[in-house]
Structure formats: structure tokens, C-alpha cells
Amino acid sequence: MDLKELKKLANALNDSEKRELVYFLQTRTTGIANQIRAIDEIQEQKHKDGLVCPHCKNHSLERFGKYAVKTRTGEVKRQRYRCNSCRQTFNDLTNTPLQRTRRPHIWVRYIECMIEGFSLRKCAEQLNDEVTHVTLFWRHKILSALKQIPTDAFQDIVEMDETYFLFSEKGRRNITERKPRKRGGKANYRGISHDQVCVLVARDRQKMTYSGVLGRGRIRTTELDEAIGRYLSDSNVLCTDSWRAFSSYANSKGLAHYRFKSDGKQRVKGVYYIQNVNSYHSCLKKWMDHFNGVATKYLQHYLVWFQYLDSKEYENTASNKKNMLVKSCLFTVTDTNTKLRISAYSC
Numbered sequence: 207m208d209l210k211e212l213k214k215l216a217n218a219l220n221d222s223e224k225r226e227l228v229y230f231l232q233t234r235t236t237g238i239a240n241q242i243r244a245i246d247e248i249q250e251q252k253h254k255d256g257l258v259c260p261h262c263k264n265h266s267l268e269r270f271g272k273y274a275v276k277t278r279t280g281e282v283k284r285q286r287y288r289c290n291s292c293r294q295t296f297n298d299l300t301n302t303p304l305q306r307t308r309r310p311h312i313w314v315r316y317i318e319c320m321i322e323g324f325s326l327r328k329c330a331e332q333l334n335d336e337v338t339h340v341t342l343f344w345r346h347k348i349l350s351a352l353k354q355i356p357t358d359a360f361q362d363i364v365e366m367d368e369t370y371f372l373f374s375e376k377g378r379r380n381i382t383e384r385k386p387r388k389r390g391g392k393a394n395y396r397g398i399s400h401d402q403v404c405v406l407v408a409r410d411r412q413k414m415t416y417s418g419v420l421g422r423g424r425i426r427t428t429e430l431d432e433a434i435g436r437y438l439s440d441s442n443v444l445c446t447d448s449w450r451a452f453s454s455y456a457n458s459k460g461l462a463h464y465r466f467k468s469d470g471k472q473r474v475k476g477v478y479y480i481q482n483v484n485s486y487h488s489c490l491k492k493w494m495d496h497f498n499g500v501a502t503k504y505l506q507h508y509l510v511w512f513q514y515l516d517s518k519e520y521e522n523t524a525s526n527k528k529n530m531l532v533k534s535c536l537f538t539v540t541d542t543n544t545k546l547r548i549s550a551y552s553c
């Protein structure tokens with residue numbers, strides 16, 4: 207088969223198959239992944255103000271031997287330290303999502319899969335089953351770290367809207383509360399009920415975004431304030447749909463407020479509209495669809511994941527890969543796999 211025929215065949219694939227093909231080819235060209243010296247970058251960023259003990263934050267440390275890291279090309283020795291105060295030892299990856307995972311070449315490919323938004327099954331395929339399901343749980347550790355990236359205060363116009371996802375206990379055994387619903391099923395009640403989980407998205411025109419799980423059923427103004435109050439000030443102008451909770455919230459905060467009825471007749475009042483947040487919602491829903499239902503306890507993690515991809519415009523570039531990996535190692539993650547599995551919401 208020549209290249210021309212191959213291109214013709216490739217052109218007949220659907221969008222998601224095409225993306226998978228691009229990913230396949232990328233990972234088989236001159237070792238892009240190998241160029242990323244991730245651990246060096248993590249070390250540099252983590253210790254930019256000097257070495258610090260990750261257990262007690264003390265600065266007085268000593269070198270304490272080396273440990274070996276396996277890479278595709280062989281073993282690399284990395285420095286271990288001991289704290290002079292708490293006497294515990296640590297390395298550059300202690301209390302990060304990559305603690306005790308000693309295969310840097312797989313991390314980079316794993317991050318690539320995350321940027322592509324692959325499901326666990328697809329990730330395992332792409333990694334040629336080199337890692338187990340437990341290792342694939344890195345996803346949640348990485349997301350536990352990324353959700354600690356601070357949100358800045360909103361500027362000027364802020365669009366805000368809520369959307370709902372069906373409550374799901376996917377993966378949980380012995381569901382007692384009600385009969386299990388088939389994948390992607392319908393709510394048992396009409397309208398907004400306890401069967402639905404409210405997700406709030408607020409976004410300013412600089413694309414600073416808040417996205418969070420507020421809880422089950424309709425949400426009260428107090429919960430709105432808990433979620434986003436600290437990012438808003440009286441210099442903001444709020445644009446929302448005509449839901450009453452938003453109005454009373456805007457009033458209580460003394461915010462200028464533009465409302466748009468959900469009948470869609472009037473969508474724009476000059477520079478005021480909610481189209482950005484609405485399109486964020488529809489992209490989020492579409493993206494979530496290919497996971498075939500997400501357990502509600504992990505919903506917050508998926509929101510963080512989507513928000514991160516959105517901020518990087520979904521581009522699987524070398525710099526985005528490195529950034530996601532390095533960023534996720536700058537925050538402390540001490541959640542164990544078990545703890546993540548049993549939490550109600552991983553918030």
C-alpha cells in the first residue's frame with residue numbers, strides 16, 4: 207500500500223479515529239516523549255526557593271544516597287534527601303502523584319492519553335498494557351493535584367450557568383438506595399430532583415473559569431456563595447439565565463446583573479450574553495459522553511480535567527504535556543487509591 211492510498215483510508219475515518227491515528231503516529235516518531243526531561247523540570251520548579259522537606263517544610267536537609275529510576279534507555283540514579291528536623295527521607299517525587307511510580311517514559315505517554323481525553327480502556331490499549339488498572343488510577347492523583355491550582359478573582363463581565371448530570375454510583379457494589387440505572391439512563395423523576403447533580407460554571411471574558419460540583423438537586427444561594435463568592439467583587443457584572451437563585455444571589459452581593467430567559471428569544475444585550483458559558487457546557491457534556499457515565503464521586507475530577515484541557519485548547523503539544531506533568535507534581539497529594547475510591551465527592 208502506498209502513502210496515497212493510506213491517506214485516502216485515513217480520510218474516511220471519523221474525527222475521534224483520526225485523532226487516535228495522529229496520536230499513534232506521534233508516539234512512533236523520533237521519540238518526542240524522550241525529549242521531555244520531566245523530572246529535572248519538576249525538581250527545578252519545586253525547589254526554586256531552595257530545598258524544602260515535604261513532610262515538615264524544614265529547610266535544613268542533607269543528601270541521603272541515591273535511588274534508581276528505570277527509563278526506556280536504562281537506569282538513572284536520582285538524589286534522595288533526609289530532613290534534619292523530622293529525620294524522614296524524601297525525593298523530588300515524594301507526596302506527588304508520581305510517588306513510587308518509577309517509569310518516567312510511561313508518565314509522559316499517560317499524560318498524552320489524558321490530553322486526548324482517552325477512557326481507561328483506551329489508555330491501557332495505548333500503553334500496550336504495560337501498566338495495570340491500579341497504575342491507571344494515576345489519573346485521579348494527577349487530577350487531585352491539578353484541582354489545587356488556584357482560581358484568580360474574576361474580572362469585569364462574568365457569565366454563570368448551572369447544568370445537571372445524573373447522579374451515578376457507577377462502580378459501587380451493593381447499591382441500596384435504588385435500583386441501579388442502566389448506563390446513560392434517564393432520571394427517575396421529571397425536572398430537577400435529588401437524582402441530578404448540579405454543576406456550576408462561571409467564566410469571565412479573560413476565560414478565567416470556575417467549574418464545580420455544588421451538590422444534588424436544586425441549589426440554594428448560600429451554596430452559590432460558598433462556591434464562587436470569594437472570586438467575585440462589586441466590580442463584576444453577572445450574566446445568567448433567569449433562574450431566581452441567581453437573581454437573589456446577585457442582589458445579596460450587590461452585583462450588576464443581566465438575565466436571559468431560557469426561551470432563547472433574547473440572547474444578547476450589547477456586550478452582555480451567556481453564550482460562552484453555554485458553549486462551555488455543551489463541550490463539557492459532549493466530552494463527558496465518551497466516558498459512558500462517570501461516577502458522581504469522580505465528577506469533580508472530570509471537571510478539573512476538562513477545565514485544564516480547555517485552558518490549553520486541547521493541544522497535545524510537547525509544552526502542554528510537560529506543563530501538565532510538572533504542574534501536577536508541584537502540589538501535595540497524599541490521597542491513597544483507597545481513600546479516593548471511598549470518598550463521596552473527590553472535592
Ligand SMILES: [Zn+2]
Nearest residue numbers: 259262289292
Ligand atoms: Zn522534615
